[in-house]
Amino acid sequence: MTTEKLSAVELFVRRVREHLSSCLASGILDGYVCTATQRHVYAATLFNGLRHTKGPLQENRPFQLDVSLVLPNQRGVGFTLESLSMQLFVHQLEFALAQSVELRHGIQFCKQDSYPTLSLASKEFLQCFDRQDAGTLTTQILNQTDELAALVKHPRLMNREVSVSISMTTRNYADSVGNEASETSAACSVMVAFSLEDTSESHSDLFGALPSAKEIKAIVDEASKNIVKTSVKPLDAKSPLPVYLTHKAVGDLFDQLVIPNLETRSLLDKTGAWEFAHLDTVVIPGLTIEDNPHLEQSPFSAVFDFEGSPTKPVKIMKSGALVHPLMTSSLLAEVESEYPQWKGRFRLTGHADSANSTSFTNLFFRVEKPPLPDLGKLSYIQIQNLTGMSVDPLTGQFALDADGAKVMDNGRVLYSTSLTLRGNFFDALKHSSTRVGALERHFNTWSPGIYTEALSCVSKELAQNFEEEKA
Numbered sequence: 001m002t003t004e005k006l007s008a009v010e011l012f013v014r015r016v017r018e019h020l021s022s023c024l025a026s027g028i029l030d031g032y033v034c035t036a037t038q039r040h041v042y043a044a045t046l047f048n049g050l051r052h053t054k055g056p057l058q059e060n061r062p063f064q065l066d067v068s069l070v071l072p073n074q075r076g077v078g079f080t081l082e083s084l085s086m087q088l089f090v091h092q093l094e095f096a097l098a099q100s101v102e103l104r105h106g107i108q109f110c111k112q113d114s115y116p117t118l119s120l121a122s123k124e125f126l127q128c129f130d131r132q133d134a135g136t137l138t139t140q141i142l143n144q145t146d147e148l149a150a151l152v153k154h155p156r157l158m159n160r161e162v163s164v165s166i167s168m169t170t171r172n173y174a175d176s177v178g179n180e181a182s183e184t185s186a187a188c189s190v191m192v193a194f195s196l197e198d199t200s201e202s203h204s205d206l207f208g209a210l211p212s213a214k215e216i217k218a219i220v221d222e223a224s225k226n227i228v229k230t231s232v233k234p235l236d237a238k239s240p241l242p243v244y245l246t247h248k249a250v251g252d253l254f255d256q257l258v259i260p261n262l263e264t265r266s267l268l269d270k271t272g273a274w275e276f277a278h279l280d281t282v283v284i285p286g287l288t289i290e291d292n293p294h295l296e297q298s299p300f301s302a303v304f305d306f307e308g309s310p311t312k313p314v315k316i317m318k319s320g321a322l323v324h325p326l327m328t329s330s331l332l333a334e335v336e337s338e339y340p341q342w343k344g345r346f347r348l349t350g351h352a353d354s355a356n357s358t359s360f361t362n363l364f365f366r367v368e369k370p371p372l373p374d375l376g377k378l379s380y381i382q383i384q385n386l387t388g389m390s391v392d393p394l395t396g397q398f399a400l401d402a403d404g405a406k407v408m409d410n411g412r413v414l415y416s417t418s419l420t421l422r423g424n425f426f427d428a429l430k431h432s433s434t435r436v437g438a439l440e441r442h443f444n445t446w447s448p449g450i451y452t453e454a455l456s457c458v459s460k461e462l463a464q465n466f467e468e469e470k471a
Helices: 008-025 086-098 123-130 134-149 213-224 247-262 264-269 329-338 425-430
Strands: 031-047 058-060 063-071 075-081 157-175 180-196 200-207 243-245 287-291 314-318 363-367 379-383 387-392 397-409 412-424 435-442 445-452 456-459
Touching: 008 031, 008 063, 008 086, 008 157, 031 134, 063 086, 075 086, 123 134, 123 157, 123 180, 134 157, 134 180, 134 213, 180 213, 200 213, 200 397, 243 247, 247 264, 247 287, 247 363, 247 387, 247 397, 247 425, 247 435, 247 445, 264 329, 363 435, 412 425, 425 445
Parallel strands: 243 379, 363 445
Antiparallel strands: 031 058, 031 063, 031 157, 063 075, 157 180, 180 200, 243 445, 287 314, 287 363, 379 397, 387 397, 397 412, 412 456, 435 445
């Protein structure tokens, strides 16, 4: 390919690689990895069906170059550039070299045999950018979503907001040992939010294919499922009820209370609830956690990671026992240095987002408990959205607010309330009363709805205390 046929991004990346290779040849560097990310994004928002004059359809093409360098004497440094300026790149490189630090465990370079072949987005989705009608599709999906959201009625409904974005992302990786990899993905984000006098309800999702009418309706339905014309009053504390957490609320609890303890850094530093000494030991009975970056047409899947390692599915926890945390090359070297008995046990997982940190892709949480009973025949408190910061991943203890919680009786909403949900999530997962539903997705997390008597609810003082006639 001649220089004239290269895009501005491709030409810039080529010049960057040539410059880094010259630094390698002169002995300034021992190695490098770099990833160039180019995005093409359209976004738009409607407020009560209207587009703000200051918020038209937005089109952006952000660029980012992530570079990590290995210097002689086991030193390293990294930096990020968001401009196609070679002059700025050289300046940033020189500044970074002066800021390098000694590394105990640096990036380990390895020539890869192959990379997985994945369809990260549907062909139809990618073609809309080739046809240059992605902006038109953004507006169409926005209007389609808002038409459905406009059908939601409630006496205390004040405002509705609908936002849609469509983006295509191309990532190109290269390093000093000859690895090269690329991937092209696309994502469509749809968000619906309803503001009421006493609470707000919202839902959003991300797709690797253009969302169908059914999927758009599901987002509106999920955002409005708790908007019911019913009485609003404080929770009756005289007769405590079991709690039903929707898959969305359960996913939030996993994210805040379990995931922090599974970070490899936390396991190494013993700053979480568990450590490497707990490997193969049951810490939460019946809990299985898997990460699968190879899910087709998922915007969270990936072909390679920050270090150019091919991605691999990982079973992080199996039936309550810690099995295999996510690894970067430096973390793997540190683990094998600190725990020689585990040498050869672990492998690179392809989840590095920096030299020393990892990120999850498509997460699946499975809980080995009996299935949900027929909720239409029970009395319970249904909780969808949790807010607040009172969580303790070390113990599993938490106290979070749930506005718009619904008190249910035989499948019927008795009234809406605001409360604080509190208890120990670890204990709730293994409690004898706990029942679980089928896995459902929210963004990149698949989790079950959970019905349990192990958590308690405390009424909050409501801003308003009035009742309306039920529809």
